[in-house]
Amino acid sequence: MSEKTEFEPRIIGFLCNWCSYAGADLAGVSRIQYPPNIRIIRVMCSGRIDPIFILEALKDGADGVLVAGCHLPSDCHYISGNFKALRRITLLKKVLQDFGIEPERVRLEWVSASEGDKFAAIVRDMVEQIKKLGPNPLKIGGRQYE
């Protein structure tokens, strides 16, 4: 698709409804600008995020995946979903390394409903970092959509 010379990473963001999605909304309400590389998918809680979702995203050519939830320890709307996410993502990163995928492509962050600027900063930073890493090694040209 893109004729651009510079590589533009494509990032999938899984955001929990209660804090992080609200934080991303606040970035919008406050008109804090960040690069348009992220596509956000809303889930109720970071504890809902199955490592499979992340693997599917990487398999389908995402250059990076952001998982964001409520701050530890006690901000999670469902008591402890954020801890579950922490455990799973930590483990997943280890597995990714074994597969030859840079673990930095997957990022777990805590973003509260009042941290619009933090959310924007994370996206900016991720785009930068992934630009340095280059495209997802699994990407074989990208699938086409008819």
Next chain:
Amino acid sequence: MAEKKVGAVLVVGGGVAGIQASLDLADSGFKVYLIDEGASIGGVMAQLDKTFPTNDCSMCILSPKLVATGRHPNITILTNTEILGLNGEAGNFEVKLRKRSRYIIEEKCNGCGLCAQKCPIEAVDMYNGGLSERSAIYVDYPQAVPLKYKIDREKCIGCGTCYEICKAKAVAYDQQDSEATLKVGSIILAPGFEPFDAKLKSEYGYGRYPNVVTSIEFERILSASGPYGGLVLRPSDGEIPKKIAFIQCVGSRDYKLGNNYCSAVCCMYGMKEAVIAKEHTPTKLDATIFYMDLRAYGKEFDAYYNRAREEWGIRFVRSRVASITEDSSTGNLFVHYVEDEKPKTEEFDMVVLSIGMQPPKNVEKIAKVLGIELNKYKFCETKTFSPLETSKPGVFVCGAFSAPKDIPESVAQASGAAAKAMSIIASERGKLVAVKEYPPERDISQEEPRIGVFVCHCGINIGGVVNVPEVVEYAKTLPNVVYAEANLYTCSQDTQKLIREKIQQHNLNRVIVASCTPRTHEPLFRETVQEAGLNPYLFEMANIRDQCSWVHMHEPKEATEKAKDLVRSVVAKAKLLKPLKKPEISVTPVGLIMGGGVSGMTAALELARQGFEVHLVEREKELGGYLRKIYYLLEGDNPKERLDALIKDIMENDKIYVHLNAEVTEISGFVGNFKSKIKHYNGKEEEVEHGIVIVATGATEYKPTEYLYDKDPRVMTQHELEEKIAKGDFKAKNVIMIQCVGARNEERPNCARICCGQAIKNALKIKEIIPETEVYVLYKDIRSYGFKEDYYRKASEKGVLFINYEDSRKPQVRNEKGKLEVTFWEPVIKQEVTIEPDLLILSAATIPNPDNKRVAEMLKVPLTKDGFFLEAHMKLRPVDFATDGVFLCGMAHSPKYIDESIAQACAAAARATTILSKPALEMEGIVANVNEDLCSGCRICEYLCPYGAIEMKQKDDRLVAHVIEALCKGCGACGSACPTKAITMGHFTTEEIIAQVKAALLEVKA
């Protein structure tokens, strides 16, 4: 009663207390009018950055409540509104209101905010503590409810820009104030407080020195959405401070100012601000707190204090600051104070004044209009045994208006006041509330997905960046999309009608709106599709404003591509959407209360007054609990008379079944449908069915092992002294009291809250009977918060000697050849002093009931480290457990005074009523589902579920997981962990999410 009662309640004040009261009332079948003088609800809590002692983000926990209030069908919010007059009596009031104009037609304004962006005027932003600017047309804060703009007519120059730009035609410069009359059955006052005006303490230089700020301003500085984006900066030069001083008790405990009371919350928020400031500052920051007594008296507060000192390195200086001066060349500040009897001066970069609470501004007017009495500080007058009642029947009070207090206590009082307000109009429940009727749901199981996409311009908020027509055309090319169009405002009334028509015309069975955020708008659109006969879960949103056009304002091309990707991704999900049923569960309208002390009895009476049957189970042979040990009170009420009256009310109430000498030994079931075994000590066993449980099992007094207790008859606890005094046995010339016995130590780090009050009460009583008796109180901090400060002062005036001791120099107690000797360090004369008291009184801590562990296990609810019950949320759900249908109140929660226990008990009753008042509970449709064929019975989900919503069931010859829908909250933690993928979440199924991911990543042919 002359006239018919009215099933509606007026709530005055839209802070967190007013919000909580409104929600509880509305959820229990009453119509609520919530009025606020401001332009939006949320109160002071909406300005806070974090909340103690958990450091939770304030907006994160408040905003779901704001949204719930804003869209509750039984709550009408009237902003910019004040009371003009009141007629009638309890059960049937007539209230006259005035609504001030906001110069905006509220029905038309959709809060898009374009006007504020274009407005040429800059005015001071009070929400940000005056530290930043806003336009003349504005909302208080971005999450404001209702999200309706307002024109500041003092600043507005009438240029007409907003009028021109508002596509919704909501601006009305000539709008007038209006008046209205409402009929309500009862009234709840929650007008909150007014922060102390720091300019009145002129010696601290606020208003003259830019780097002296108030604690409210500092909250805004700390907030990520505040004036400096969450960085701590000095207002004078924008530099990062290296050294900040926090000055406590500004405007509180100040006799000269006439504010002798303690504002009760400043010690904790001062520490919190110091801690968060350190967290938010990239460089090293020194924080010093100047205080008189550190009043960390609440649940888990002392643990926070300890961490503030030890972990976060906050410095504490016990001193009243005399004055502050400025170095005008640097903007730095000199803090002058006295320590160890010596004057000292220290330089800081910035000073934060911990300002106290004052009664609301126009309190005298409110009091006059409503005919209620105020106390000498002009807070609302209440009594120990009726903490929620004003002097006027039918008018109740909660929150900081009756005394300075923190958020959880305000919330508990709010629920409690709701219970009180309901009980006088219980007969009118359900009569004035709206019941919405929907057409029968269309069966779409045999239909191919037919998707309609509605793309919103949002004025020019989206359309100004994203090429909306292009997105519409693109949407039409996507599989299963049979209809797509653009709307100026998809959320407007007329578009709802249009969406319904299009659903009919094109036989749509899935609807997508590409506009703003589902967090605020999904409920509206779900309702719209439901009105057109579709299941509400056949709806999805693509957020192309907050997460696209607003954050990529300078990249229209990329933003348009992103909007297309988002729409495509949501279409892929929508294709797979399934209708979901909201499960209904029946409710047994009966309560079970464990514990027959003042809390349990109060809760029982409140529930009975609401019309529900109650089983009250008490282990002792008589009702009364802890209250039996209390003979007199600081504030004067006669506890014995009150106790007898309470017991009489209970015994005479035919809805209350009292089970004495008995305990609950088994509980099964879930919200609405519990079954319990009550075992009587005489061997009899009973089984009862009930819809809710209230834990009111109280606490007990610590039996000291220190200071010769139990070894010397002259050593006794405060309760034992009280009994002695009450029986007329008290005789002594010299009495020493030692505070914090069994509290604030290694084993039990937290404060027992009520011992300071007890010591002051008994000391005053001694001075009353034998004025010559010397009374010494050896203390760590005197924690006479709120109006109790008056009694502390009175005790000092009567000659009670208060002597501070440090942990490193605890008093020593000896029996020297029959003589009782107490040696302690006297900090003023800097010497050890030995006294031979006739009586040594130990202020023994109130400690958890040893039975708590058993009860907690039986109910599957948690305990704190100390062993008290742990509520669902320390701030906003003080009497709920995370398990639905189980509540708590009184000392089982933590030590507290009688009025606080009563407020919590009423609160627990109100929370319980939100369940018991419904014939059936409608649960959320988004719940977990188990495919039993795939389930391997590994029990991982059962272990992971934070709500105990998964149980294992026998199926044929194996175990399979089963979801108790009544308990499932739909977080999805089980689904993501299931190794065989047997569990999935409604509306967020694995296939749906993966489809969404795949579609988002497809590369589109140009």
